[in-house]
Amino acid sequence: MTEETPASALEKMLTDNQSFADELAPGQLDSIQHEQNPYITVLTCCDSRVRIRAFLADPHPTDNVFVIRNIGNQLAVTSGSVDYGVRHLKTPLLLILGHTRCGAIKAASTDYRKESLHLVQELNGLHIPVRDIDPKGDPDREWLKAVERNVHYQMDLAAQRYSADITAGTLAIIGCVYDFANLYHKGVGRTILINVNGESDPTNFTQSDLIRNLPKGLVDAVLA
Numbered sequence: 001m002t003e004e005t006p007a008s009a010l011e012k013m014l015t016d017n018q019s020f021a022d023e024l025a026p027g028q029l030d031s032i033q034h035e036q037n038p039y040i041t042v043l044t045c046c047d048s049r050v051r052i053r054a055f056l057a058d059p060h061p062t063d064n065v066f067v068i069r070n071i072g073n074q075l076a077v078t079s080g081s082v083d084y085g086v087r088h089l090k091t092p093l094l095l096i097l098g099h100t101r102c103g104a105i106k107a108a109s110t111d112y113r114k115e116s117l118h119l120v121q122e123l124n125g126l127h128i129p130v131r132d133i134d135p136k137g138d139p140d141r142e143w144l145k146a147v148e149r150n151v152h153y154q155m156d157l158a159a160q161r162y163s164a165d166i167t168a169g170t171l172a173i174i175g176c177v178y179d180f181a182n183l184y185h186k187g188v189g190r191t192i193l194i195n196v197n198g199e200s201d202p203t204n205f206t207q208s209d210l211i212r213n214l215p216k217g218l219v220d221a222v223l224a
C-alpha cells in the first residue's frame with residue numbers, strides 16, 4: 001500500500017510529467033501529431049508491476065503499443081477497445097499478457113461478494129480460469145496455473161473473435177505471462193510464451209509458420 005496522500009501523489013505526478021516533458025528532445029513528438037501507428041495491441045492487467053516497457057527498446061515509446069488494461073486482462077470487459085486496435089489500427093499482432101502473482105486471479109478464487117457491484121462483475125469474468133484450482137495443491141503453483149488458464153481462456157475468446165483475420169494471415173494473437181518473480185526460472189522480467197493463435201501446446205505452436213522461422217535462441221528464452 002502506498003504511503004502517498006492525495007496531495008503528495010498529485011505533486012509526484014506533476015513533477016514526473018515535468019521531468020518527462022523537459023527531457024524530450026526538440027521535435028521528438030513531431031511525427032506522432034496526426035496519427036498513431038502501433039505495431040501491437042496489448043491486452044494486459046492493471047497491475048502496476050506489469051511494465052509495458054518490458055518489451056520496448058525505445059526508452060520513450062510514443063507510437064508503438066496500443067494498450068488496453070483491466071483487472072485480469074479480460075477480453076470481454078473491453079472488447080471494443082481491442083477491436084479498435086486490431087480492426088481499425090490494424091496491428092498485425094495482439095498480445096494477451098497475464099502476469100505472475102496476479103491479484104485479480106487470487107481475488108477471483110476467494111469469496112468476493114462483499115466488494116462493489118462492478119468489481120464483483122469483473123471478477124465474475126474470471127470464474128472459469130479459477131474454478132479448477134486444487135485447494136489441496138501447492139498454493140503458489142495453483143495460483144500460477146490459474147494465471148495461465150486465464151491467458152488460455154482469453155486467447156480462446158480472441159481466437160474465435162478474430163478467426164477470419166488469423167486465417168487470412170493479417171493477424172497473429174499470442175498469449176504470454178509476464179514473469180517479474182522468475183517463477184519460470186527464465187530470468188526476472190521475461191514474457192513467457194504459452195499460446196499462439198489459440199494453440200496452447202508448445203510442441204504444436206513452435207511448428208507454426210509464425211514461430212518456427214524466428215531465431216531459435218529468441219524462442220527458447222521465452223518457452224516455459
Ligand SMILES: [Zn+2]
Nearest residue numbers: 045047102103
Ligand atoms: Zn493482475
